[in-house]
Amino acid sequence: MKFEFDIADGDFAKAGTSSSQVKHILKQLNVDTKIIKKTTVAIYEAEVNVVAHAVGGGKLLADINLERIVVEVADLGPGIADIPQAMVEGFSTASPEVISMGFGAGMGLPNMRKNADKLEIISGVDEGTRVVITNYI
Amino acid sequence: MKVKDVVEKLNLTVFGGEAGLDREIKGGYVSDLLSDVMGSTDEGTLWVTLQSHRNVVGIAALKDLAGVIIVKGFVPNTETLEDSDREGVPLLGTSMETFEVAGLLYRMLADDAELPG
Numbered sequence: 230m231k232f233e234f235d236i237a238d239g240d241f242a243k244a245g246t247s248s249s250q251v252k253h254i255l256k257q258l259n260v261d262t263k264i265i266k267k268t269t270v271a272i273y274e275a276e277v278n279v280v281a282h283a284v285g286g287g288k289l290l291a292d293i294n295l296e297r298i299v300v301e302v303a304d305l306g307p308g309i310a311d312i313p314q315a316m317v318e319g320f321s322t323a324s325p326e327v328i329s330m331g332f333g334a335g336m337g338l339p340n341m342r343k344n345a346d347k348l349e350i351i352s353g354v355d356e357g358t359r360v361v362i363t364n365y366i
Numbered sequence: 367m368k369v370k371d372v373v374e375k376l377n378l379t380v381f382g383g384e385a386g387l388d389r390e391i392k393g394g395y396v397s398d399l400l401s402d403v404m405g406s407t408d409e410g411t412l413w414v415t416l417q418s419h420r421n422v423v424g425i426a427a428l429k430d431l432a433g434v435i436i437v438k439g440f441v442p443n444t445e446t447l448e449d450s451d452r453e454g455v456p457l458l459g460t461s462m463e464t465f466e467v468a469g470l471l472y473r474m475l476a477d478d479a480e481l482p483g
Contacts, residue, residue, distance in 0.1 A: 242445065245424035252428060269428050270404050277401075331417045336401035343405065 230254075234289045236279045236302070241330065244280040247289040248273040251300065258293065264364055267344035268298055271362045274337040275302035281327050282306050283358070296366055297346075303359040309352040316342065367391050367475060369433045369456050372412065376470060378435060379459035381442055382450035383423075389432045389456070394475060396468050400425055407431060414468055418442040420449055427453040435471075437464045 232254060234247035248269055255265045272289065279287040283306030292299045309315045316338050323333025342348050347363035370387040373380060380387070392410030397403050398417050407413065409430040415422065418440040426434050427449075433456035436442065442450075442457060450457035460467055 242420050244421055245428060249424070249428060266408075266429075273404060273425075273428060274401065330419060330421065331398050331400040331415075332421075334399040334401055336399065336405060340401055340405040 230258075230293045232291045232293075234291075236276055236283075236287045236289055236304070238280060238283045238286040238304075238306070241280055241327075241332075244277050245273055246276075248276050251289070251291050254291070254293070255298065260293075260298070260366060264298070264366055268300070268362070268364045271341045271344040271348075271364070272300050272302065274340045275300070275360045275362065277332060278302075278337055278358075278360075279304045279306070281323055281332060298362075298364045298366065300362045301359065302362075303357065305357040308354045308356045308358055309350070310354050312350055312352060369412070369458075372471065372474065373456075373458060375474060376460060376462075376467065381436075381457040381459055382447040383433065383454055383456040385451075385454035386433060386456040391432045391475060394468065394471050396464055404429065412471065414464055414471070416440055416464065418446065420446045422446070423449040423453060423455050423457060426455045431455065433458055435460060435467060437462060437467055 252269045283304035285305050287304030290301045318339045319335040321333045321335035327333045345362040346365050349361040352358040369389050391412045394412045395407045396414045398415050403425055407429050410432050412432045414435045416437050418436045435458045439461040
């Protein structure tokens with residue numbers, strides 16, 4: 230089963246909407262609660278990153294079968310210059326405005342890593358970012 | 367202990383999400399960093415924070431938290447209240463500071479819920 234959602238850039242009011250819809254779908258499919266919880270955390274962080282950093286928004290694609298959940302979050306934003314550095318807890322390039330809301334503490338990517346069985350990040354400066362989160366059921 | 371018991375004992379304002387006042391509280395968490403709350407809380411947690419924008423309700427709903435206590439008299443805006451009503455996430459308020467409300471809450475929950483330490 231495949232689902233697609235749009236993520237608007239800069240619109241924090243709607244941040245989490247796609248994650249909420251995916252969570253709802255996983256619940257309806259009777260996926261194990263623990264797996265729903267970790268998947269929700271991982272994709273929420275990916276969604277917030279698109280809202281906070283991408284220009285032109287992005288897309289969330291969820292592909293679910295009996296064995297695994299694959300969620301791809303892709304945007305055409307500025308990209309990540311140094312992925313290992315971005316993975317370090319506490320590293321952030323968020324704006325002061327985003328930080329004042331309690332986001333941008335440099336915990337997003339580490340949260341994704343902790344809550345994904347497999348995490349792939351494909352990105353380059355001015356090339357956008359594609360994050361693929363896989364959780365096995 | 368239920369959310370409504372805490373509301374009564376700490377004399378909290380109920381901004382929204384009254385439908386969730388019967389939820390059982392399983393623990394508490396104090397943080398103003400949203401990713402920290404996202405990564406560290408579990409279902410049934412009562413979250414104490416000074417953040418009062420819409421994403422607070424979004425996170426509380428995604429994590430199935432018992433509710434949110436907004437400290438120091440901060441008041442959420444209309445959209446945030448509407449979100450809390452729609453999601454049934456109790457959005458509570460107090461003029462107390464975080465340290466004080468967390469201390470009182472800890473004492474109240476100590477015999478009642480699974481707490482760290």
